[in-house]
Amino acid sequence: MIDIKSLEVLKTMLSEGLVLDVPRVDAVVPVIRSGDQMLFRNPGKSWLSQDQKERLKGRLDAGSNADDDDDGDDEDDTAKRPRNVTRRALLGQVAVEFGFDVMDENQADLAYFLDWYEDYTVAALRAPGIRYRGTYAVYASSEKTAGKYRTVWSFRGPQAIDRMTSAAEPTPAMGITDLGAITKRLRALADTRPGSGRSQSWYQPAWGFRS
């Protein structure tokens, strides 16, 4: 069955200023989300290809993946990986969380972008004391306006923050860096319309860093 009225809708949209750009057909990837109730999904059982699943699993800290059989009580675990490397609780002296929304039509672009952004950022970011900690979709939150995505960075200290600032937002005389360019691209995917969710939170460990 063809919906005859849809052509009329399109004609109306054209009369109201719709711009006809280069034709584009995108597959729609369902995003199951409603308000602060978003279905939790095991990344290992997502729509990603097997290759992508393996790459995603490789990005998660050992022991933090739901598919890991490590329950933390396995005495033989020390034989698998250095305990002190994988069991550190704190992200850093400073952790920063940026919250943002993404318009529906940019969801596919975000997924495509993050696929290589996360690998690139980890590989390209050589500045000591700075770590990209991933971009997450919020599946439950009491904060309605903080954004449905969070990007988390950690810093060894204030000097690392300064280095990040100069790398991501160099002065005009320095031109733009690769890191600055892709970070700008990530920001461009954020929904900046009035009323869209956004937030910025800075954290320090509660123990030892606060008087």
Next chain:
Amino acid sequence: MSSRTGCFSRSPGLRIRPVAELQTCLVYRPHPPKLFRLNGSAWLVLELCEGLDRAQLMAAYRGVAGNHVSAADVAGQVEQGLDLLMREGMIAVSGPDGSARGRSGT
């Protein structure tokens, strides 16, 4: 590239749902099942695939688009739209002998 000859028609069972507030439309293709988002130009090409041949499609596209698209861009948009829609199995082309050709381009 889409066929140079023949008439273009939408695949059976296609569902088209305008989403005017997002200036797009959603199309459900039942065989095999998949959902697509089309921008305005791809949507218009799909709408016009009602058994028209290429020249008729160009004229119809120009007629609806009016001064929204330059004459030089019409051909390119129609060609690209047909290729994309054919690739995703949303339209098929019937040959001069009436035989239908779909996504494989055979």
